[in-house]
Amino acid sequence: MLRFDDHIAVAVSGGKDSLTLLRVLRKLEKRFPRATLTAVTVDEGIRGYRAEAVKLAKKSCKELGVDHVVVSFRELFGKTLDQIVSSKKELSPCSYCGVLRRRAIQMAAREAKANKIATAHNLDDEVQTILLNIFHGDAKRIARVEPVLVDPAGRFLQRVKPLCEIPEKEVALYAYVSGIEFQTCPCPYLETALRNDIREMLNRIEERHPGTKFTIFRSMERLRDSLKASMARTELRNCLRCGEPTTGSVCEVCKMLDRAVVA
Numbered sequence: 001m002l003r004f005d006d007h008i009a010v011a012v013s014g015g016k017d018s019l020t021l022l023r024v025l026r027k028l029e030k031r032f033p034r035a036t037l038t039a040v041t042v043d044e045g046i047r048g049y050r051a052e053a054v055k056l057a058k059k060s061c062k063e064l065g066v067d068h069v070v071v072s073f074r075e076l077f078g079k080t081l082d083q084i085v086s087s088k089k090e091l092s093p094c095s096y097c098g099v100l101r102r103r104a105i106q107m108a109a110r111e112a113k114a115n116k117i118a119t120a121h122n123l124d125d126e127v128q129t130i131l132l133n134i135f136h137g138d139a140k141r142i143a144r145v146e147p148v149l150v151d152p153a154g155r156f157l158q159r160v161k162p163l164c165e166i167p168e169k170e171v172a173l174y175a176y177v178s179g180i181e182f183q184t185c186p187c188p189y190l191e192t193a194l195r196n197d198i199r200e201m202l203n204r205i206e207e208r209h210p211g212t213k214f215t216i217f218r219s220m221e222r223l224r225d226s227l228k229a230s231m232a233r234t235e236l237r238n239c240l241r242c243g244e245p246t247t248g249s250v251c252e253v254c255k256m257l258d259r260a261v262v263a
């Protein structure tokens with residue numbers, strides 16, 4: 001996942017996972033003089049929620065001596081998530097947020113001249129997503145959710161998930177033991193439906209059959225390659241509106257923002 005001379009943009013939300021990841025990567029980075037870290041925080045514009053997290057992220061970065069970049073939906077896309085969600089109802093808030101946040105992190109990481117993006121998804125996140133995609137019947141996504149995402153054409157920065165094999169409980173324990181101050185209140189838009197049921201189900205099974213989460217994760221590692229080999233390769237082209245790489249003619253971000261054609 002990581003090389004000695006990487007410039008890693010770490011996506012830091014201010015929660016326990018991302019602040020743990022930042023701390024661990026900072027420890028590692030000190031041993032590699034040619035490696036660089038930049039923390040990236042996205043302010044989606046969620047009233048009464050995001051401000052505290054940004055503050056905690058800033059504090060941690062300062063303590064650790066890591067450069068910190070904060071970008072906002074408002075400055076990048078002209079609208080806050082609250083504004084988008086109140087005017088659009090076709091998708092869940094998490095769907096809008098996920099697509100826009102990924103773009104925001106890519107933009108901020110490129111701007112910082114990073115060559116890699118690290119996100120703090122833990123084992124529980126990964127296994128929940130695997131099952132969620134199976135429950136939704138979304139085969140393409142099943143293959144796409146992986147710990148190391150590389151775009152062979154180099155148009156997207158490589159994305160890595162260094163905590164993908166660490167159970168959520170252990171990440172939380174590390175955060176507490178290290179005295180990390182993190183945001184505990186959940187996002188007001190938190191998807192409560194299916195993911196929550198899957199989380200509870202997995203925790204129940206894990207309790208009675210320890211190791212289940214790892215087993216699901218490993219099964220998917222083995223299945224992914226054959227799944228990918230059976231899928232047609234998707235070619236990327238430039239979005240007609242914003243110029244960012246996309247599989248169609250207009251990218252998801254522009255579709256969500258109803259951007260006017262500029263070119």
Ligand SMILES: [Zn+2]
Nearest residue numbers: 239242251254
């Ligand atoms: Zn676009």
